[in-house]
Amino acid sequence: MASRTLYRWSGTILLIGGLLSLAASTLSAFLFPDNNPTPEELSSTSWLVAEILLFAGLLLIVMGFIGSYVRHAARAGRLGFVGSLLLWLGVLLAEGFSVVRLTLWPYLARLAPNALPSGGQGPVAGFLLWILAPWLLLSLGSLLLGVAILRSRVFPRWVGILLLVAGVLSILTFVLPPSGVGEILDPLSDGALFLALAWMGYTLIAGPKESMAPQPAMAPTGQTE
DSSP: OHHHHHHHHHHHHHHHHHHHHHHHHHHHHHHSTTSOOOHHHHTSHHHHHHHHHHHHHHHHHHHHHHHHHHHHHHHHHHHHHHHHHHHHHHHHHHHHHHHIIIIIHHHHHHHOGGGSGGGTTOOHHHIIIIIIHHHHHHHHHHHHHHHHHHHHOSSOHHHHHHHHHHHHHHHHHHHSOTTTHHHHHHHHHHHHHHHHHHHHHHHHHHOOSSOSSOOOOOOOTTOOO
16 A cells, blocks of 8 residues: 555656656747747746746656656666666756756846856856756666666556657757757657656556556576475
């Protein structure tokens, strides 16, 4: 009963977080397609709404993601553990970057627009900490967890496929020039990731056909009771 309650609560939080983050990334893709906001855009209500949605969504994902790992931990093995850890850390760092975008950037846009080089990308140290690190963690985590989900078969197959798509598109987004194709792939990568996480949350709420208790590891061949 305790496990079922954990899965339902985690699933509800993860589902809401994934949908909020998906809505925020979609809204930002339409309002700020070049991912290079001007000081005027940073001070707008549209920016505030999009960033609040993203902040809330990522926070809920961080809180609800633990239950999704517990659900398939026994079958996902080390690959699932590493993938889940990297993805969780990536979302956690992205949440920190969201706080900067929500609070510091609009403040600087009003008082010191020149302190926002390249439309708000920030100094090199900030790029390494808030952009490069989450990108690496989210990309690798999505790929590893996607493979683990396909192998464990606890969550729907399409969840694993979406995570793989998110990881591949994320890598292509970083490799390709920031303008052109990269601007299209970036929101698609985010959308695939957040949709996969929301789907995982829905699966936890609905429950699989078998028991919701964590799956035990398979005994070695030849052992008898």
